[in-house]
Amino acid sequence: MKLKLDFDPDIAAMMAAEIAAGERAVSAAIREAGMGLKTAWRGQITGAGLGARLARSIRSESYPKGHASLNAAALVWSKAPVIVGAHDTGPLIRSKTGFWLAIPTAAAGKSTRGGKITPGEWERRTGLRLRFVYRRAGPSLLVAEGRLNTKGRAVASRSRTGRGLASVPIFLLVPQVRLRKRLDLARDAERARDAVPGLIVAGWGERKM
DSSP states (O other), X not given: OOOOOOOSSOHHHHHHXXXXXXXXXXHHHHHHHHHHHHHHHHHHHHHTTOOHHHXXXXXXXXXXXXXXXXXXXXXXXXXXXHHHHHHHHOOXXXXXXXXXXXXXXXXXXXXXXXXXXXXXXXXXXXXXXXEEEOOSSSOEEEEEEEEEOXXXXXXXXXXXXXXTOEEEEEEEEESEEXXXXXXXXXXXXXXXXXXXXXXXXXXXXXXXO
């Protein structure tokens, strides 16, 4: 007795279609997880009061580009990794020279170059000299002999008699400071990773239907 088996539809074609559906499902899931993580990280940054500009430094890309793959991957990163990483880890910050960290007070004003003003820039801008005041309890100070203007900024006194002249604290001096941890990026990354299998299964089922 001779037996003959015919497969209809073709098994090879069915397997190829199944693999193609899997590739599309995996790529879509990875892309969705990457975009979701980018959104979550941006939300953390703005929620911590670090500003929309820093939040926009978070970017995402999915690979490979142009076609689906069972080995798809997503990369989420920041274009300002040092700043974001510092707020994520809460590091201990020390002076590069091993001496003091100068923290500007409100009387110091802002840097013309953006960011925190330095003692050297402040002296050049105002023409005033800073004087070191050591304090055993609490941070030491850099003070200037001047007056406060209507904006609360220290400026040179215009009075010839010295009226209104005062020693104004311009910088607080500390040996080190610990930056407060304001972000938890690993938490959102773990959530995105754990969501991938479910996204793949859901997407694969939809494509099969």
